[in-house]
Amino acid sequence: MINEAIILAGGLGTRLKESLPDLPKPMAPLGGKPFLYYVLDYLYQSGIKRGILSVGHMHEDVISYFGKQFKGIQLEYAIESNPLGTGGAIKLALEQVKSAEVGILNGDTFFPVPLREMYDFHRYKNADLTLALKPMHKFDRYGTVELVRDRVQSFREKTYMEYGLINGGVYIMRKSLLTGNEWPEKFSFEKEFLEKKSKPAIVCRLLL
Numbered sequence: 001m002i003n004e005a006i007i008l009a010g011g012l013g014t015r016l017k018e019s020l021p022d023l024p025k026p027m028a029p030l031g032g033k034p035f036l037y038y039v040l041d042y043l044y045q046s047g048i049k050r051g052i053l054s055v056g057h058m059h060e061d062v063i064s065y066f067g068k069q070f071k072g073i074q075l076e077y078a079i080e081s082n083p084l085g086t087g088g089a090i091k092l093a094l095e096q097v098k099s100a101e102v103g104i105l106n107g108d109t110f111f112p113v114p115l116r117e118m119y120d121f122h123r124y125k126n127a128d129l130t131l132a133l134k135p136m137h138k139f140d141r142y143g144t145v146e147l148v149r150d151r152v153q154s155f156r157e158k159t160y161m162e163y164g165l166i167n168g169g170v171y172i173m174r175k176s177l178l179t180g181n182e183w184p185e186k187f188s189f190e191k192e193f194l195e196k197k198s199k200p201a202i203v204c205r206l207l208l
Contacts (some may be wrong), residue, residue, distance in 0.1 A: 004052070006102055006103070006105075007036075007106075008086060009055050009107030010089055024059070024062060026062065027062060034065060041070075043073060044073050047115070050076070050098070053066070053078070057083075086190060087183065091179070100174060100175055105170045106169045115170075118170070128173070128174045130205055131167060131202060132169075132204075133165040136163070138162060143155055143156055143158050143167075144166055150205075150206075165206070
């Protein structure tokens with residue numbers, strides 16, 4: 001089982017700015033606790049021992065609240081002085097990852113994938129990158145992922161779909177994929193890595 005995870009918690013949260021002007025998006029309150037609390041608790045329940053929080057906008061609030069430990073998870077911080085995009089944020093956080101493989105997920109969305117099962121699938125397929133997909137019905141807010149058996153064939157732009165599979169934003173990845181000089185300091189993980197570089201080689205774990 002993987003024991004490290006990168007949590008992307010540096011977004012500007014522009015859609016929530018009016019209602020939460022003094023908080024970063026992952027710190028939005030829910031049931032008396034920041035949203036990020038529930039993400040970290042999910043990782044703790046999944047057996048993660050070390051988390052690298054990729055933070056930027058108002059990072060002081062995140063660090064002040066969570067400190068160096070959450071339950072049984074040791075916390076580290078990769079701080080963006082300027083927005084790096086999701087790819088740049090992951091690449092920066094990878095500098096602190098000690099293991100050969102790492103989980104990656106968003107700190108402002110929640111998709112409770114059974115990580116142990118996903119990792120078993122990842123290892124069984126000997127994959128470089130495994131992503132979790134979420135089935136959706138009657139939607140137009142998300143792009144979809146097209147598969148050939150258990151591998152990504154293509155990513156489709158947003159359009160109305162009666163049924164489709166969307167990227168759930170939870171990944172298990174070999175660290176070596178993004179640690180070379182091929183990648184710039186700032187880039188989009190979704191657009192410039194997943195959509196352009198990795199297809200059709202990404203293995204998917206379809207979780208219903």
